[in-house]
Amino acid sequence: MKAQLAIIGGGPAGLAAAIAAHEAGVRDILILERDRECGGILNQCIHNGFGLHYFGEELTGPEYAGRFIDMLKDTSVRVLSDTMALDLTPERVIHTVNTAEGYMQIEAGAVILAMGCRERTRGAISIPGTRAAGIFTAGAAQRYVNIEGYMVGKRVVVLGSGDIGLIMSRRLTLEGAEVLACVELMPYSSGLTRNIVQCLEDFGIPLYLSHTVTDIRGKNRVEGVTVSRVDENRRPIPGTEMIFDCDTLLLSVGLIPENELSKQAGIILDPRTNGPEVYENMECSIPGIFACGNVVQVHDLVDFVSEEAQLAGRSAAEFLQKGSKPAGRLITLTGGSDVSYTLPQKIRFDAMPDRIKLSFRVRRSFGESKIILRAGDAILASFKRSHMAPGEMERVTLPKKLLNEVSGNEIILEVKEA
Amino acid sequence: MQDIVIIGCGVIGAACAYELAKYNLAVTILEASSDVANGTTKANSAIIHAGYDPIPGTGMAKLNVEGNAMMDALCRRLDIPFKRVGSHVLAFTEEELITLRTLYERGTANGVPELRLLTAEETKAMEPSVSEEVKGSLFAPTAGIISPWELTLAMAEVAVRNGVTLKLNTPVTAIERRDGHFTVITPKERIDCRLILNAAGIHAGEIMSMAGDTPCETVFSRGEYYLLDKSEGDRVSSVIFQCPNRDGKGVLVAPTVHGNLIVGPNAESIDSPDTANTSRGLNFTRTQAMKSVPSLSIRDNIRNFAGIRANHSGEDFLIGESAKVPGLFNLAGIKSPGLTASPAIAKLAAEWVGKRLSLTEKQDFTDGRKVIRFKHLTAAEKQTVIAENPLYGRVICRCETVTEGEILAALRSPIPPTTINGVKRRVGAGMGRCQGGFCGPRVQEILSRELGIPMEEINLDEDGSYILTGRTKGEQIK
Structure with a gap:
């Protein structure tokens, strides 16, 4: 099979990329979706809060996805659902499998990676204790509750105050479970402030910062967990143990971009994002392969996923219509010491539009502060912020004209207390 | 009247059942757990040892080397992943170099083929990731992973397909002996039999007591492990041991047949067979492993687990007919290298049985087994199996590329799985980096549909390991 543009993943990133590419004139677009329908993780996010930036109104996850799925109906975009991409080659051949067409090799003119991310598990953080039933990642629990209509427990402790953990604390409470505590290893929450207020505080669920789960009891089903305070090196402090009698432990301990296919293709990944290194137009290290959404960097807000995906969609269209970008002057973007990552990693000056968006995360919380873009000793721009936290992605706009006067080819993004 | 009751369906019980299924005998296996292989068998280093550890002259030494040699043909016949990747025992001190020499001599006396003592340079050339501190190694090319x-x-x-009866969820609660035969009592029934093979693993001593024998010494020795992501799977290409100590063979680093990296175990004697992981045990395991392979990326861990060895102070397996209770054959004290020795132990057990009962071969015995593992098929083979059964085109486990076709094949096999972990052990769904986060609910749906039982009644593993606690409010109203 052949396709001008193949998009791997029909979640929010894949959908928005498809629509943008179609608007830019590409007609032969194929979305490969491994689930039974498009929408990705949005389908199980039945709470509201989606779309404020993008649509200017508050939608639920399925409604947000539904808007894009509806837009697809007026296009020539084809969706192959229940279809798994098994392999991707640098020549942009995708090996797929499904029940209808069997095993296929799809030769694509351009590829957009939109595989999203997966949840970190208990193993990734090596929680000691038994391996009883009743330990779920928050997303898996969300699927059981919101899609399948089943409850995962009666007395719940949540480890990790990421957004999914917070949302699930509220969801399980509303469904009649008792959420005993939300436990966070770091001295701050990695979730959005609005979720801490609306999902924990409003329901009287205590948040234990600088704490972690140090033991799980129960032979067959969880019977309890031990929670300990941690020191500044995140090591449990003996003598601070609290025992919670619970039948369920929910884990919301981080997300990992799903880049197995990217690795197979030989795409260069950034160890800081765990996603592909991208240029200013979301193109990866292999020409004609683009990436967007959580496969590139884990987002907090789907609205920004859509925006990033549209850029990838437009860029893939441009590649199909005009070919590769000229290499020319290459500028690298890196972060200072309190910046955990910056995106895009590389900017092709000659191909750069008038302005591009840079996104990054800080490593720790900041009050009144400044974001500084620097090239050598020269300060290109600075931006004020009243508050920054690791749980919230930051974005700034970089105008091309600022780079005209810069001689070096390295830009550093720094953050400082004001 | 059964000719033989085998108590326990770990690797020893299953090997005996497989061996005895070849003869015209009435054989029943009783397994306390909800599945086979659910005790020590599933939670160990998964190594086929070369045979340089056991003391020359012991049964253990002989059975180890014999069992090792049987593995290629056995695994080919049964379609089981097995790789002879070889093993290195590392020495870090002059004293340990002497230990290597002792092991070399032991191995040679035990008949281990192709053993070689390597210099540090030779070791590093073969295994570039081992520590710069290494002073030499003992290389055994016949060691393997399984x-x-x-x-x-x-x-x-294969045993069940050839007429052996397997009863799961059937613990033995008492054993009576009269008129030259036994009655094995379970919560469900009483089973009369001529002979008993006691393959109850860490519970073998309890079975001995029930049968009127003097129980063997059993020390519950817990070993804790890390299982790392496939991205770490080729960190080493062979099994990397440290020098053995009084607690066992020490912490190893090895590839697994599934492409992961296994790290462990420590050894801790505990009062009860508790398979919980501890931070102490994991810390020790990690620290020791880093000594062998400093570049190990423990942050790529996907699962920890712990297993219980049936340890004792002796230098041999505790196997043979009870001196006190004729007809009771104990296959006890199966510590390392029990897995390696298992097919040889089973041959020996069949010989013992043959001295008591007449063994005539079944005319219709069918050996062997073939399993479709979708991800290992070529593109053309994938097309063919999907054409025959489209469900091989539906990937359920994304991380390990396991299809619905494979899960259904397992459900139609002689010992169908009934639990999420049962499916995992048969087809690998949930064994990957997301640890069943995505596929768990879908496997549960398939089990519920195929077994005709509600979702809420599907267990993760043993009875009581329920996953769901009921319907949501909206579903209750419906």
Whole structure:
């Protein structure tokens, strides 16, 4: 099979990329979706809060996805659902499998990676204790509750105050479970402030910062967990143990971009994002392969996923219509010491539009502060912020004209207390 | 009247069942757990040892080397992943170099082929990731890696297909002996039999007591492990041991047949067979492993687990007919290298049985087994199996590329799985980096649909390991 543009993943990133590419004139677009329908993780996010930036109104996850799925109906975009991409080659051949067409090799003119991310598990953080039933990642629990209509427990402790953990604390409470505590290893929450207020505080669920789960009891089903305070090196402090009698432990301990296919293709990944290194137009290290959404960097807000995906969609269209970008002057973007990552990693000056968006995360919380873009000793721009936290992605706009006067080819993004 | 009751369906019980299924005998296996291979068999280092550790002259030494040599043909016949990747025992001190020499001599006396003492340079050339501190190694090319639970399952499947009865969820509660035969009592029934093979693993001593024998010494020795992501799977290409100490063979680093990296175990004697992980045990395991392979990326861990060895102070397995209770054959004290020795132990057990009962070969015995593992097929083979059964085109486990076709094939096998972990052990769904986060609910749906039982009644593993606690409010109203 052949396709001008193949998009791997029909979640929010894949959908928005498809629509943008179609608007830019590409007609032969194929979305490969491994689930039974498009929408990705949005389908199980039945709470509201989606779309404020993008649509200017508050939608639920399925409604947000539904808007894009509806837009697809007026296009020539084809969706192959229940279809798994098994392999991707640098020549942009995708090996797929499904029940209808069997095993296929799809030769694509351009590829957009939109595989999203997966949840970190208990193993990734090596929680000691038994391996009883009743330990779920928050997303898996969300699927059981919101899609399948089943409850995962009666007395719940949540480890990790990421957004999914917070949302699930509220969801399980509303469904009649008792959420005993939300436990966070770091001295701050990695979730959005609005979720801490609306999902924990409003329901009287205590948040234990600088704490972690140090033991799980129960032979067959969880019977309890031990929670300990941690020191500044995140090591449990003996003598601070609290025992919670619970039948369920929910884990919301981080997300990992799903880049197995990217690795197979030989795409260069950034160890800081765990996603592909991208240029200013979301193109990866292999020409004609683009990436967007959580496969590139884990987002907090789907609205920004859509925006990033549209850029990838437009860029893939441009590649199909005009070919590769000229290499020319290459500028690298890196972060200072309190910046955990910056995106895009590389900017092709000659191909750069008038302005591009840079996104990054800080490593720790900041009050009144400044974001500084620097090239050598020269300060290109600075931006004020009243508050920054690791749980919230930051974005700034970089105008091309600022780079005209810069001689070096390295830009550093720094953050400082004001 | 059964000719033989085998108590326990770990690797030893299953190997005996497989061996005895070849003869015209009435054989029943009783397994306390909800599945085969669910005790020590599933939670160990999964190594086929070369045979330089046991003391020359012991039964253990002989059975180790014999069992090792049987593995290629056995695994080919049963379609079990097995790789002879070889093993290195590392020495870090002059004293340990002397230990290597002792092991070399022991191995040679035990008949281990192709053993070689390597210099530090030779070791590093073969295994570039081992520590710069290494002073030499003992290389044993015949050591290998295997999937212990798949081996056990395959042997049990062939046994069942050839007429052996397997009863799961059937613990033995008492044993009576009268008129030259036994009555084995379970919560469900009483089973009369001529002979008993006691393959109850860490519970073998309890069975001995029930049967009127003097129980063997059993020390519950817990070993804790890390299982790392496939991205770490080729960190080493062979099994990397440290010098053995009084607690066992020490912490190893090895590839697994599934492409991961296994790290462990420590050894801790505990009062009860508690398979919980501890931070102490994991810390020790990690620290020791880093000594062998400093570049190990423990942050790529996907699962920790712990297993209980049936340890004792002796230098040999505790196997043979009870001196006190004729007809009771104990296969006890199966510590390392029990997995390696299992097919040889089973041959020996069949010889013992043959001295008591007449063994005539079944005319219709069918050996062997074939399993479709979708991800290992070529493109053309994938097309063919999907054309025959489209469900091989539906990937359920994304991380390990396991299809619905494979899960259904397992459900139609002689020993169908009934739990999420049962499916995992048979087809690998949930064994990957997301640890069943995505596929768990879908496997549960398939089990519910195929077994005709509600979602809420599907267990993760043993009875009581329920996953769901009821319907949501909206579903209750419906």
